[in-house]
Amino acid sequence: MSQISRDTIEVRFHGRGGQGAVIASEILAKAAIREGLYASAFPSFGVERRGAPVSAFCRISDKEIRTHASIYEPDYVVVLDQGLIKLTNVLQGMKEDGTAIVNTSKTAAELGLPENTVTFDATSAALKFGLGSQTAPIVNTAILGAFARVCNAVSMSSIIDCIKSSVPAKREENAAAAEFAYGGVA
Amino acid sequence: MNFRDLPGMPVARQSTESMMTGEWRTIRPVLNKDLCDRCYHCWAFCPDVSVIVEEEGSFPKVDLNHCKGCGICSVECSKQAITMVREDL
Amino acid sequence: MTEFQFPLPKEEYMHPGHSACPGCGEPISMRMLLKALGPDTIMNVPAGCCAVIPGVWPAYSLKIPLVDHAFECTGAVSSGIRAALDHFGKDDVTVVGWAGDGGTADIGLQSLSGAVDRGTDMLYVMYDNEAYMNTGNQCSSATPCGANTTTTPGGKSHQRTKKDVMKMMIANGIVYGASLNPAFPEDFMEKVVTAKGIEGPKFLHILSPCPSGWKFDPRNTIKIARLATETGVFPLYEYRNGETIFTKDLKNRKPLEEYLRLQGRFKHLSQADVEGMQRVLDESIQKLLKEE
């Protein structure tokens, strides 16, 4: 039994400290709120350090969100770094009809992930638009574009607006990376 | 006084003049006007605001309701015009 | 002795009937300070004699607003009062934080340092009776070497030198500092008036003899205060713009013994102890004179 009403969409982001997973969850929530929906976004409140695995959460609903607990059975899992797949069970608790969006240049099968996995090379997209460096690409906006293609709860235009108003630098480049990703996901 | 008479905040605004600290005194200052040259050191150094100089040039007086009898005036008097006298004498 | 006619402004900002012990040095300095500052003054005081002296509720001995607060926060409360006054455009009001040596040199040091660091436009006064007098004469970091207190019984065990809060405050960034002695009213008044005219954090160190703690005849309060300066125990100086200027002669000093022998807190000292203390004092004053 899921104790959360299915009217609510729950998203869990996995990333490394510094990749922008927390910002991604907040941009998604802001975009939902901009569209008149209810949303909440929060990080896993750990002792966060650059490079260390972090997760962040986002709930989206057309009703007031009263639950103030972590997300255990997400509808969507967004993985910003394919290396995390080896470190943690990123798919833990994901609903049977859920979808995982993974930043990788490989296919789901190559990574040993189930069929309901969408892959997208957000790292290449980020670098294409000059976001971060080869060693530390900032992939959060690109992967949000990919997410928007898979989950239509929030419109791409709202996400783009929120990227432009939320990211601290390179606003246009971030928006372009998201657009590119949105168009690039099969 | 009962609780209804207290102000909404603990503000104190009644002058301490109603406190008769002269009762603490065991010795009191007595001025010899023949010696006093009205330097007013007694007035300047009085911790108890109890030396009264009504106007410049007049002899200092002691407010016996409040003077605690410390005797600083007698030591600081430039002419040794003040002596401290036992209250019961 | 300074000769002066009607030495202080006549206006009184203190009522008689307050609760100080007979001969207490604190109200003498408080009275002088307020005469120098005038009525546009708001003061804040922590725990200590200064919280008891103004009287028992509902009686109050001063003719300026006074804000009470806990022991360790004089600097912080001054900052808050200043901020509110500034916000309401009342920058002509002088804010005075008035605390004892324990409330300043010990428990209140952090808060004082913070207020100076913030640049709070205030006059911070440490009235120094050289121990926790309100609780019955316990040793503070301002208690002089060798003094008997209830926590340094016998006195001899107390070999620490007095904490130099002024030096700390100079390093902290005060715009004006001065030592004040109520036995020298003109010097006292001049320094307060000077301090009032400078914007920023000012620190005044006032010597405040305590008849019951120092164990002397209350009539000698001013005499002892005067000797403290005349012997060099409590030099009078002004600090401003990186310079320290002595406002009373330090070269021709009376023997320290005259000061010590009037006070019961030093009565256990042997002649050799006194001579030793005189040597230490002479050395420190030589150093001071070189710094000037």
Add this chain to the structure above:
Amino acid sequence: MIEASTGNYAAAKAAKLARADVVAVYPITPQTTISEYVASMVQSGEMNAEFLLMESEHSAMSALIGASTIGARTFTATSSHGLALMHEMLMWAVGARTPVVMPVAARAIGGPWNIWGDHQDAISERDTGWLQFFCENNQEVLDTILMAYRVAEDREVMLPAMVVEDGFVLSHTVERIDIPDQEEVDAYLPKYNPEFSADTSNPMRFGGLVTPDLWTEFRYRIAESHEISREKLKAAEKDFEKIFGRSYGSPVETYRCEDADAVLIAAGAVAGTAKEVADQLRKEGKKVGVARIRVFRPFPSEEIRKLVASVPSVGVLDKSYTFGDGGAMFNEVRSAAGTLEIGSYIAGLGGRDVPPKVLVKIFNDILKKNRGTVWADLKGGDLDD
């Protein structure tokens, strides 16, 4: 205006909308961003306040007591060790009748270190005399700060107020909130206008030395103001609803309690999760409800007594523990209700998430009328799988 806002952003916005005159801050996780938001609003000119950087929370509260005495509306925020350090001045603010309003991003207190949320810090200040509000969401954080000023500064109340938001769970969670217009807030919240303020044209002493002769009477007056604040708060919430269209059912919000077999009493953000769980359990035929203590000080004894008398079984969830017997809130409830037939549940300490499944277990336990203290999410404890 609808915005995405963390609890801390909401709290800072509330300070600005309330037109706080003097703000004094000292950083501590998870409160820090409140101070940062206020700093940037003051810096940009959006907020017209004196902004004081303090050297400790003790000093922050001290400065505000001074500023409040001058007649300034005052604001600070803290958490955990900071609140504990303030303790002395919390007491002072009450005795001095300085209506400081302060959000507390509630957090565990060490040692050992734990920076995460629970209610131990705020609940440990229950004897100070502060009005204490516990919020369920970020909207409520903003709204409650405005209401808190209204009540705290009422001349018949004159007490400081603490607005508790769960550390991280609200302080750092982005939620949808409606930020009211300044004009509306101005209409709701008049300028602070105390009967007495430190003014050189009318000198008096704020505080003084009060002897045994009158101390009891001063303490009684504080207790009396607490009583008066109950009605003032109801009125403040009513007016708030008129202007802003929102209300919170102060002091105790009941949710599906009317016909309930079991009611969980809780405070803070966890009450929201409990409402969702109650809905779910009702679908399964279990008649459960939630009562949320929104106002913890003054304690809503009358409301709680009536509630407990009307429900077959009640349990209280505390996100703190009082070393004596059960949780602090549980003890208050039991005392008000006058019955021993209440369960005490301890959960969510030091940032441990309180997920629906733990609340399901608690509800089931209340339905079984188990009594005593249950550490509901203790590994190896009574309710562990």
